[in-house]
Amino acid sequence: KLTTVEEFEAATERLLETGKKVGADGWQYRVANQTPHCKFGEQGVCCRICSMGPCRITPKAPRGICGCDVHGIVARNYLKFTAGGSATHSDHGREICHTLYNAKPEGPYKVKDPEKLIRIAKEWGVETEGKDIYDLAHEMAVRGLEEYGKVFGHQNFLKRAPQHTQEIWEREEIAPRAIDREVSCSLHMTHMGCSSKPEALIRQSLRSGLSDGWGGSMAGTEFSDVLFGTPKPIETEANLGVMEKENVNIVVHGHDPSLSEMICEYADDPEMIAYAKSKGAKGITVSGVCCTSNEVAMRRGIPMAGNFLQQENVVLTGACEAIVVDVQCIFPALGPLSKCFHTKFITTSPIAQMPDSEFIRFNAKTADENAKAIVKMAIDNFENRNPDLVYIPDLKQKATVGYSVEAIVKTLDGVTNSQVDETGTTKPLIECITSGVIRGAVAMVGCNNPKIRPDHAHIELMKKLIANDIIIVASGCSAQAAAKAGLMDKAAKDLCGAGLKRVCELADIPPVLHMGSCVDISRMMVLVAELAKDSGLNISQLPVVGCAPEWMSEKAVSIGNYVVATGLDTFLGVDPYVSGSTEVAELLTGGIREWVEAAYTVEKDIDKLGDAMIARIEEKREAIGI
Numbered sequence: 277k278l279t280t281v282e283e284f285e286a287a288t289e290r291l292l293e294t295g296k297k298v299g300a301d302g303w304q305y306r307v308a309n310q311t312p313h314c315k316f317g318e319q320g321v322c323c324r325i326c327s328m329g330p331c332r333i334t335p336k337a338p339r340g341i342c343g344c345d346v347h348g349i350v351a352r353n354y355l356k357f358t359a360g361g362s363a364t365h366s367d368h369g370r371e372i373c374h375t376l377y378n379a380k381p382e383g384p385y386k387v388k389d390p391e392k393l394i395r396i397a398k399e400w401g402v403e404t405e406g407k408d409i410y411d412l413a414h415e416m417a418v419r420g421l422e423e424y425g426k427v428f429g430h431q432n433f434l435k436r437a438p439q440h441t442q443e444i445w446e447r448e449e450i451a452p453r454a455i456d457r458e459v460s461c462s463l464h465m466t467h468m469g470c471s472s473k474p475e476a477l478i479r480q481s482l483r484s485g486l487s488d489g490w491g492g493s494m495a496g497t498e499f500s501d502v503l504f505g506t507p508k509p510i511e512t513e514a515n516l517g518v519m520e521k522e523n524v525n526i527v528v529h530g531h532d533p534s535l536s537e538m539i540c541e542y543a544d545d546p547e548m549i550a551y552a553k554s555k556g557a558k559g560i561t562v563s564g565v566c567c568t569s570n571e572v573a574m575r576r577g578i579p580m581a582g583n584f585l586q587q588e589n590v591v592l593t594g595a596c597e598a599i600v601v602d603v604q605c606i607f608p609a610l611g612p613l614s615k616c617f618h619t620k621f622i623t624t625s626p627i628a629q630m631p632d633s634e635f636i637r638f639n640a641k642t643a644d645e646n647a648k649a650i651v652k653m654a655i656d657n658f659e660n661r662n663p664d665l666v667y668i669p670d671l672k673q674k675a676t677v678g679y680s681v682e683a684i685v686k687t688l689d690g691v692t693n694s695q696v697d698e699t700g701t702t703k704p705l706i707e708c709i710t711s712g713v714i715r716g717a718v719a720m721v722g723c724n725n726p727k728i729r730p731d732h733a734h735i736e737l738m739k740k741l742i743a744n745d746i747i748i749v750a751s752g753c754s755a756q757a758a759a760k761a762g763l764m765d766k767a768a769k770d771l772c773g774a775g776l777k778r779v780c781e782l783a784d785i786p787p788v789l790h791m792g793s794c795v796d797i798s799r800m801m802v803l804v805a806e807l808a809k810d811s812g813l814n815i816s817q818l819p820v821v822g823c824a825p826e827w828m829s830e831k832a833v834s835i836g837n838y839v840v841a842t843g844l845d846t847f848l849g850v851d852p853y854v855s856g857s858t859e860v861a862e863l864l865t866g867g868i869r870e871w872v873e874a875a876y877t878v879e880k881d882i883d884k885l886g887d888a889m890i891a892r893i894e895e896k897r898e899a900i901g902i
């Protein structure tokens with residue numbers, strides 16, 4: 277039985293009641309204060325990139341002081357938004373390269389998947405023969421870092437794409453050169469008095485997105501696998517009920533697994549558990565929020581307490597001893613909120629510093645002692661809990677997670693009883709799709725956004741798609757929405773159409789496959805690239821689309837751009853601040869199809885969004901005659 281959104285909401289209501297008792301704020305109240313939003317901002321027609329402004333475009337004032345028209349302003353804002361996202365994902369990838377550079381056989385960071393390291397090294401033409409694995413790790417870390425400022429040529433990972441896709445990128449001049457270069461170039465283009473032609477700005481948005489998806493994010497994913505292991509199917513649980521009343525609860529939140537991996541390591545240490553017991557707890561429970569949760573769930577089966585808009589709920593349980601954060605998607609609200617409870621709000625990265633937090637600077641060299649200090653701080657805080665404020669909603673679901681591309685290929689080997697006898701390829705999946713047992717696939721990704729009833733769009737769309745025999749790969753907060761509802765429980769096969777249900781039974785998988793965090797959307801790119809190569813089709817011909825129904829962050833726009841630029845139609849439930857320009861909106865929803873064979877669809881009505889995806893998948897099937 278699925279957990280419904282109504283049940284999530286009832287639990288939240290109850291938690292907000294606790295909040296009221298202690299004078300806590302919540303996003304629900306802040307949204308009300310911010311509504312209605314500024315119209316100029318919403319439409320993307322406000323420019324403040326020079327101090328002659330800010331200028332905003334109205335029927336009476338169709339141009340800014342410099343003469344820029346609305347299309348230029350909207351497109352420039354869109355490119356800046358994208359560059360913010362590309363920079364963020366890519367800098368995360370860079371941090372992982374630095375962690376890899378610090379890997380040592382005696383720890384704390386080790387090479388857990390040497391095979392994968394060797395595979396990437398060979399792909400990049402790096403000599404591996406007779407090399408010590410740690411020497412190779414350090415060499416590859418440097419090579420990875422060089423991708424950020426590569427002087428000539430293009431990013432290495434682009435070669436993973438099918439020939440046809442690479443040719444499109446070359447032809448359209450959107451093949452990213454170096455990861456940092458595309459972010460810098462974007463900010464150069466959007467400076468006062470540079471580009472104001474929408475085509476040029478949108479083209480660079482695609483290139484900046486690609487520098488992330490086929491660069492920074494891909495480095496983040498691949499080298500995280502090398503360090504912490506490539507995910508394999510593993511059992512876990514999701515929703516607030518994973519927190520345990522009798523235990524010290526440590527919640528990890530953010531994105532970079534370098535921190536969360538170490539916290540998990542120490543929370544599992546017998547010495548620490550004994551210490552927790554000495555303080556009156558039964559043990560230590562680590563659970564997660566947002567993408568760092570996806571990282572440790574995929575590799576260690578650490579339970580997922582919730583996604584983006586549930587981060588305050590974790591503290592509102594009154595049973596959170598410490599919420600430990602690294603970077604991205606962390607509400608500054610956690611500072612004042614934690615002050616209303618005994619919770620320690622621990623920031624760890626110079627990149628994400630917040631008021632009302634305790635800052636324990638985390639770095640690869642001192643990771644051991646940092647993690648130990650944090651776990652100890654949480655344990656010491658257990659006795660400060662106010663039992664009258666403790667309420668953990670009794671909501672949780674089982675989930676099977678850990679579907680890296682490697683795991684999907686392995687799991688699907690031998691599913692079909694057909695002529696496919698080659699293992700280690702995506703051919704069994706292609707066989708399921710061409711025979712029509714599965715109609716297609718949707719990549720469900722992205723955040724929550726108060727503009728859309730939280731989790732509702734993710735869950736309703738997934739239910740609709742699987743009932744129509746469309747398999748889902750999910751990541752980020754979308755994946756957590758699915759897990760909380762129960763859609764990653766293998767029993768969810770009963771909600772599928774007959775074809776997909778059969779595949780779930782044969783392969784022993786849930787119908788919604790957890791592929792990881794948002795940087796792991798790079799895994800989805802590798803998967804579609806393999807599907808295209810193994811089927812002899814172009815990526816844009818595959819009955820596969822992307823969807824972010826509740827997206828909110830700059831990162832999500834960067835992702836959208838690389839997914840579209842890779843040839844996959846992308847469906848959004850929230851408008852990316854472009855409605856103020858017909859030219860930009862038309863380019864994104866139509867014009868770019870001539871460049872990259874795919875485009876965006878924006879539709880706020882979730883039911884219609886689902887219908888549009890199903891229709892597109894069926895259209896694509898028809899076009900290739902299956």
Ligand code: BF8
Pocket residue numbers: 531566567583584604605721722723724751752753754793794795828829831832
């Ligand atoms: O990178 S899905 S709210 S947690 S941005 Fe953030 Fe959005 Fe969640 Fe992960 Ni992705």
Ligand code: SF4
Pocket residue numbers: 323324325326327328329330331339340341342343344349468469
């Ligand atoms: Fe106004 Fe032009 Fe300056 Fe933007 S760049 S703030 S439109 S004068």
